[in-house]
Amino acid sequence: MKRIALVVDKNLSLGEQANIVAILSGALSRENEGMYDSETLLDKSGVQHAGIKNSLVVLKSKTAALSKFITQASENEEISSVVFTRNGQALNDKYSEYKELIRNNELENLEPVGIGVYGGEAVIREMTKKFSLLR
Known part of the structure; x- marks a missing residue:
């Protein structure tokens, strides 16, 4: 069984956190086709539902712990x-500038505010157990 964890900086506003969660979810699903069912899931009324x-x-995480976790996650080949x-x-709305900025900087200069991780349930639970639920 697989698990998805999204970890965001707790110092951001609720709106910023929600935006980051949406962005990270989309990016993770693009890289991991198995997160969602490829078949359309409809109820009896014909309404489409998410097939996660x-x-x-x-x-949520403190800024320093988030940066440390990002490094740990990027080095883990299991996830x-x-x-x-x-x-x-x-x-x-300036994606070309964003790409250029990312490609020309080290992580610590980019101020990470969130990470999404996807992998085996036990691995993800172990890696994220130090973080609290976002409420």
Whole structure:
């Protein structure tokens, strides 16, 4: 069984956190086709429902712990991870500038504000047990 964990900086506003969760979810699903069922899931009324096949948890972290976790996750070959940064938030609708900024900087210069991780349930639970649920 697989698990998805999204960890965001707890110092951000609720709206910023929600935005990061959406971005990270989309990016992770693009990299991991198995997160969602490829078949359309309709109820008897014909309304389409999300076909997510794995448990998903949204967690919060202090900035320093988040940066440390990002490094740990990026070095773990058992999982898939994707990061979003404060710089990305600031470059709304300027994707070419965002790509250039990311490609020309080290992680610590980009101010990460969230990470999504996907992998085996036991591995993800162990890696994220230090974080609290986002409420």
